Amino acid sequence: MKEIALEAHNLTVSYHRKPVLWNIDFKIPAGEIIGIMGPNGAGKSTLLKSIMGLVPASSGYVRIFNQNLKTQRKKIAYVPQRQSVDWDFPARVIDVVKMGRYTHTGLFRRFKPMDYEKAKSALEKVGMLAFAERQIAQLSGGQQQRVFLARALAQEAELYILDEPFAGVDAATEEALIKIIRDLKSQGKTMVVVHHDLQTCREYFSHLVFINARLVASGPTQEVFTEKNLASTYGGKLTLLSKMAELVAEKEFPVREKGSSEFKKSS
Amino acid sequence: MIDLEIILTAVFIAWACALVGSFLVTREMAMVGDAIAHAVLPGIVLAYLISGGRDSLWMLTGACLAGVFVTLCIEWVQKKARVQSDAAIGISYTFLFAIGVILVSKYGQTVDLDQDCVLYGEIAYVPLDRWMLGGLDMGPRQTWIGLGLFTGLSVLIFRGFRALTLTSFDPSYAATLGISVAVWHYALMGAVSLTTVVSFESVGAILVVALVVIPPATAYLFAKTIKNMILLALGFSTTMVVSGYYVSAWLDVSISGSMATTGLVQFLLVMGLKPLLIQSEKIPSHGLKSKG
Ligand SMILES: Nc1ncnc2c1ncn2[C@@H]1O[C@H](COP(=O)(O)OP(=O)(O)O)[C@@H](O)[C@H]1O
Numbered sequence A: 001m002k003e004i005a006l007e008a009h010n011l012t013v014s015y016h017r018k019p020v021l022w023n024i025d026f027k028i029p030a031g032e033i034i035g036i037m038g039p040n041g042a043g044k045s046t047l048l049k050s051i052m053g054l055v056p057a058s059s060g061y062v063r064i065f066n067q068n069l070k071t072q073r074k075k076i077a078y079v080p081q082r083q084s085v086d087w088d089f090p091a092r093v094i095d096v097v098k099m100g101r102y103t104h105t106g107l108f109r110r111f112k113p114m115d116y117e118k119a120k121s122a123l124e125k126v127g128m129l130a131f132a133e134r135q136i137a138q139l140s141g142g143q144q145q146r147v148f149l150a151r152a153l154a155q156e157a158e159l160y161i162l163d164e165p166f167a168g169v170d171a172a173t174e175e176a177l178i179k180i181i182r183d184l185k186s187q188g189k190t191m192v193v194v195h196h197d198l199q200t201c202r203e204y205f206s207h208l209v210f211i212n213a214r215l216v217a218s219g220p221t222q223e224v225f226t227e228k229n230l231a232s233t234y235g236g237k238l239t240l241l242s243k244m245a246e247l248v249a250e251k252e253f254p255v256r257e258k259g260s261s262e263f264k265k266s267s
Numbered sequence B: 001m002i003d004l005e006i007i008l009t010a011v012f013i014a015w016a017c018a019l020v021g022s023f024l025v026t027r028e029m030a031m032v033g034d035a036i037a038h039a040v041l042p043g044i045v046l047a048y049l050i051s052g053g054r055d056s057l058w059m060l061t062g063a064c065l066a067g068v069f070v071t072l073c074i075e076w077v078q079k080k081a082r083v084q085s086d087a088a089i090g091i092s093y094t095f096l097f098a099i100g101v102i103l104v105s106k107y108g109q110t111v112d113l114d115q116d117c118v119l120y121g122e123i124a125y126v127p128l129d130r131w132m133l134g135g136l137d138m139g140p141r142q143t144w145i146g147l148g149l150f151t152g153l154s155v156l157i158f159r160g161f162r163a164l165t166l167t168s169f170d171p172s173y174a175a176t177l178g179i180s181v182a183v184w185h186y187a188l189m190g191a192v193s194l195t196t197v198v199s200f201e202s203v204g205a206i207l208v209v210a211l212v213v214i215p216p217a218t219a220y221l222f223a224k225t226i227k228n229m230i231l232l233a234l235g236f237s238t239t240m241v242v243s244g245y246y247v248s249a250w251l252d253v254s255i256s257g258s259m260a261t262t263g264l265v266q267f268l269l270v271m272g273l274k275p276l277l278i279q280s281e282k283i284p285s286h287g288l289k290s291k292g
């Protein structure tokens, strides 16, 4: 049995006493790329916030590498939705990435040369080193997303939790981001990614968690990417349903699917 | 000499205000400074009534508690009534201020406090209140208090720089690193309350608000980093009070009023010059909050 990186046990989360997540229960294996899927308002962001201790659970609990969050903070890095901050804030790109080193330096200790190096190498990994001195107000959406990812990389965590990193970025950025995510996976890191594009989810993720206020399914992509699960996650939206049927049909021809995704990569 | 004493006092207080104001402005909380400036009134009066005199320590404590209390009220109203933050601010501080006014009108005779002194403190009187040390005249008391305040706040901002910056920019992320966002929030609110009440006697509530908001907002137009913004705000606050002082002497009008006005003129000038500077690509191109 593989090590469990993240476990939610009967997790219920409420805003103003109104539950938005009910009895969520799943386990996520370490060293994989896991997709969290669900329609708008399904509670995906809330789930991540609850995992990170930002919103309290009404009941149930979360374990990270079989421990409490408090003892595991250094092992877990969170990449919030990019719209969650004010990008007009007076800061340079490098200032934001350096924040990721605070898990190691604390709030008061001076930065060592190594901390600067790590912040810079994180920027280099996301292809933003040339922008280090740039004002964050001048970045495009895709660049903002890269900077957020770089900040998490600077934390050198084991488990990364990304909220819609591909939302509103161009295709080139999406490709660059997924490549970084795969690189991290190959270094043994666990990558949990909130995603909403059904077209790409099988290509990106080895495991899926479907939620819509409740847990619909979780497990290896091949087992849980079924018409039934898609229908109960996304409800009866007609256009979507027909699209799903198409997607599931595609799945019956793995050879074609594989070929097309390889074609995509080499092009 | 009198000029110098007044100017120095104003400059120290302006610097103190610029330090806390820079964080308020980047947190889009400038009006919270205004709220605190008004809400400390009941705190001062209650402290006066409890301690039975104008004991500074009591007054400071009362004011700081009232200042933090109003920020709690704002959050409570916002959460419970689910109204916009500006409405919550308006409701909370007018309520506390009204209580203060009632207290003053009820006990104003027995306590030696009046609205004018609390609201419009007169900086021209600063040189009258001397600090005597063993028979030696050390200069105006307010000048030293202003210097002390600025020094204290500098230490807080210097030590808390990372925490204050990170919790301003991305409080959720800060919390995931295990940083207590609430502690730093209330430390800042306490500092704003302290600044406000200490500055009251010398410059009055209205100028305090101008000093907290205008120089940091002017700096924000240019600043590339928070550090940058604080240094620029210190500079702008210096030019604001010095030029304001001379304008008031020249036109023979209220010193506080002139300072607030020169601050605004300076802001407009900087705003007007900005497009020219952007063309030379030296400065960032963000605007003040509002476009979101
Ligand atoms: N701070 C909040 N206060 C109240 N309700 C919220 C808050 N944040 C989210 N919600 C509600 O919780 C539900 C789940 O939201 P969210 O987790 O953001 O969904 P998702 O990320 O899947 O789109 C939505 O109905 C949303 O309106």
Ligand SMILES: [Mg+2]
Binding pocket: A044, A045, A046, A081, A164
């Ligand atoms: Mg979301």
